[in-house]
Amino acid sequence: MTRIAVIGPGAVGGVVAAWLAQNPGLEVEVCARTAFDRLEVETPGGPLTASPRVLTAPDQASPVDWAIVTTKTYDAAATGAWLARLVGPGTRVAVLQNGVEHVERFTPYVPAERITPAVVDIPAERSAPGRVRQRRDGVILVPDGAAGEAFAALFAHTPIAVSTTADFRTAAWRKLALNCAGAVNALTLKPAGVARREPVAEIMRALVGECVAVGRAEGADLPSDLPEKVVEGYRAGPPDGINSLHADRAAGRPMELDARNGVIVRLGARHEIATPVNAMMVALLEAAATS
Numbered sequence: 001m002t003r004i005a006v007i008g009p010g011a012v013g014g015v016v017a018a019w020l021a022q023n024p025g026l027e028v029e030v031c032a033r034t035a036f037d038r039l040e041v042e043t044p045g046g047p048l049t050a051s052p053r054v055l056t057a058p059d060q061a062s063p064v065d066w067a068i069v070t071t072k073t074y075d076a077a078a079t080g081a082w083l084a085r086l087v088g089p090g091t092r093v094a095v096l097q098n099g100v101e102h103v104e105r106f107t108p109y110v111p112a113e114r115i116t117p118a119v120v121d122i123p124a125e126r127s128a129p130g131r132v133r134q135r136r137d138g139v140i141l142v143p144d145g146a147a148g149e150a151f152a153a154l155f156a157h158t159p160i161a162v163s164t165t166a167d168f169r170t171a172a173w174r175k176l177a178l179n180c181a182g183a184v185n186a187l188t189l190k191p192a193g194v195a196r197r198e199p200v201a202e203i204m205r206a207l208v209g210e211c212v213a214v215g216r217a218e219g220a221d222l223p224s225d226l227p228e229k230v231v232e233g234y235r236a237g238p239p240d241g242i243n244s245l246h247a248d249r250a251a252g253r254p255m256e257l258d259a260r261n262g263v264i265v266r267l268g269a270r271h272e273i274a275t276p277v278n279a280m281m282v283a284l285l286e287a288a289a290t291s
């Protein structure tokens, strides 16, 4: 029996835990901050339920085969307290978060060679603890190699397409390009359809243009038409789709501003690349969130 702990069963974690728990060969538990009875996920194919064991304090945890991190990037320290109990000699840690610093964020708690970074594209929204709407079956990308393959195998029974890539860096920067544009939704508190306004799309293109410049300096292979492609993607998707930065601001939670826009400014400064539009978004959203 493979033991899996999902740390942070929110939107992404709730989807992942519920799907993994459908395989009787996997023993799934969730490490939660807020307790709930069971997971109820509205998937593209219909309702899905699961009743994994719910742990609410790190001292209830013991070593597992896989620890899957699905907390927000700003909750890394609290996640580290779970990892201290969950990681034993054979444990692998998969980090399913946005941004491009999956490994750096967790090396204070786990050796880098134990960490499998993952790019997650599963749009999901949480309405209450344990209740999630999964908008698409979704995709997860992990690096080539034994750990990536073992992680992908965990999802073989699910409709989530998990695959490995030889160029994880590029995959992560491509996702960051999509996410940095989403700051516009958090600022306006308007879902994806706001991208249909041309002046708003122009701001999104500018955010992504800076991301492309910095990503290339960091070694990612990013096409010049990515800003346009990102806008097209927003316009083609459900107009009422709410990204997780927007969801955080709307709920009064902290936002992953540093991981999604601040990182472009930080790494841009290292390469002497100007990033005024991302810096402006960070400044405005920080100010908007401060009472």
Ligand SMILES: NC(=O)C1=CN([C@@H]2O[C@H](COP(=O)(O)OP(=O)(O)OC[C@H]3O[C@@H](n4cnc5c(N)ncnc54)[C@H](OP(=O)(O)O)[C@@H]3O)[C@@H](O)[C@H]2O)C=CC1
Binding pocket: 007, 008, 009, 010, 011, 012, 013, 031, 032, 033, 034, 070, 071, 072, 073, 075, 078, 079, 096, 097, 098, 120, 121, 122, 123, 124, 125, 126, 129, 243, 244, 256
């Ligand atoms: N939502 C989406 O569509 C997508 C999100 N992502 C990325 O995935 C990551 C997770 O995002 P998302 O699922 O939206 O986030 P959510 O806020 O929905 O879920 C995070 C969960 O972590 C829990 N948590 C916080 N602190 C702790 C703790 N100390 N111990 C245990 N659990 C804790 C929260 O608990 P509580 O219930 O108490 O708040 C919450 O359930 C982010 O990096 C995000 O950018 C990537 C692709 C899509």
Ligand SMILES: CC(C)(CO)C(=O)C(=O)O
Binding pocket: 098, 120, 121, 122, 123, 124, 178, 179, 242, 243, 244, 245
């Ligand atoms: C782009 C999107 C909505 C889906 O994968 C996302 O990454 C998020 O909400 O954080």
